[in-house]
Amino acid sequence: MxxxxxxxxxxxxxxxxxxxxxxxxxxxxxxxxxxxxxxxxxxxxxxxxxxxxxxxxxxxxxxxxxxxxxxxxxxxxxxxxxxxxxxxxxxxxxxxxxxxxxxxxxxxxxESQLQTLVLEPMLEATWSAFEDTRFISEGNDDASHIVYTLTDPNCPYCNALWKSSRPLIEQGALQLRHVLVGVLSEDSLRKAAAILEADNPAEALETHELSFREGGISPVEPSDESRALLRQHARLMREAGATGTPTSYYRDEAGKVQRINGAVSTDRLRDVLSIE
The missing domain is CATH 3.10.450.70 (Disulphide bond isomerase, DsbC/G, N-terminal)
Structure with a gap:
């Protein structure tokens, strides 16, 4: 008994x-x-x-x-x-x-056991997957901090994060790497394709974000390559456990991958990344 x-x-x-x-x-x-x-x-x-x-x-x-x-x-x-x-x-x-x-x-x-066994390996796998896919980078290649962020062209919070990251990028301390997704609507997919298929995707992304309130970039019919890439990015987003955009990933001072959900202010971003 x-x-x-x-x-x-x-x-x-x-x-x-x-x-x-x-x-x-x-x-x-x-x-x-x-x-x-x-x-x-x-x-x-x-x-x-x-x-x-x-x-x-x-x-x-x-x-x-x-x-x-x-x-x-x-x-x-x-x-x-x-x-x-x-x-x-x-x-x-x-x-x-x-x-x-x-x-x-x-x-x-x-919680520390769960962090070590589950969350840390998952975040490392996410970082590696983002490194291996096609992203659009803003900022210097020798910036001291790298942030990957899942960006949907129709997401107002992505636009807010884009704006709040400008001072850190201009300071030379941050390189922001956009992993484009088109998950909010079919229009998102078409706008993401328009950015990816532009002669200069980084400039196209900047133009889109600057004119976000007016509708941003004109959507296009995605090529097979763009559609496959965006499908892959949607899968990576699910596998990363991200439930919305923007979801961002960075390495802390100990070198461990951490996640930021949603948009944050410039000051908060500076504090999280430990940028002076």
Missing amino acids: KHTTRSTYYLVAAGLLSAITLPALAQETEADTNERHQASSVVNAEGSLPETITALLDQGFKFHGSFEAPDDLKGYALSYDNEPMAAYISSTSDHAVIGTLIDPQGNAVM
């Missing part, structure tokens, strides 16, 4: 208890589903994962590693749609809970 000891730590659950059934997950292609089954089988064979964790893998979760947690709990670092989360299983139970483990003072206690 199993006994449950009283815990001094608590779980703020994220809606998954006991049976681990997830209603209404996004539809996936057969290839994606087969790939997840293969991945879960490999992980299970190598790591002898509990059935509750492999059940999550079958439903689209990804496994990134395990860690020890307080009070006889085992933590499993997971992600779904590139959102990090942890599942916890007690040695006295066959069930799992997904959520945030907090101490009696209400402080999250396992």
Whole structure:
């Protein structure tokens, strides 16, 4: 007979208890589903994962590693749609809970493990993917700071970030690298194509941002190359876990990739990047 000891730590659950059934997950292609089954089988064979964790893998979760947690709990670092989360299983139970483990003072206690196992590798992979794709750069190549940003031509917050970045670019401290996407509308796709297909994309982007309130650049019918690139960028955006534009990425003073969601002021951008 199993006994449950009283815990001094608590779980703020994220809606998954006991049976681990997830209603209404996004539809996936057969290839994606087969790939997840293969991945879960490999992980299970190598790591002898509990059935509750492999059940999550079958439903689209990804496994990134395990860690020890307080009070006889085992933590499993997971992600779904590139959102990090942890599942916890007690040695006295066959069930799992997904959520945030907090101490009696209400402080999250396992966030650093989740950061190390899930978020940091995901952000590094995002940075590498952006380095390998076609971006439009503004600023000096020898700038001390590089920021990649997902930019939709019809996004007013992207335009706000473009404006707030001007002083740092003109100072020579920042190179802003735009990874163009056309996700807000078909018009976004056509305007992104117009920028990409211009003789000088950087100048076309600048002209567009300067005239943003008047509608910006005239849209064009995307070439096959532009359409394929923008489709790839939309995929990179999903894989990066970005839910909107602009989403920006930079390296902090320790060299780790960090993410900025939305537009920020010049002063805030200067502070985040530690630019004097």
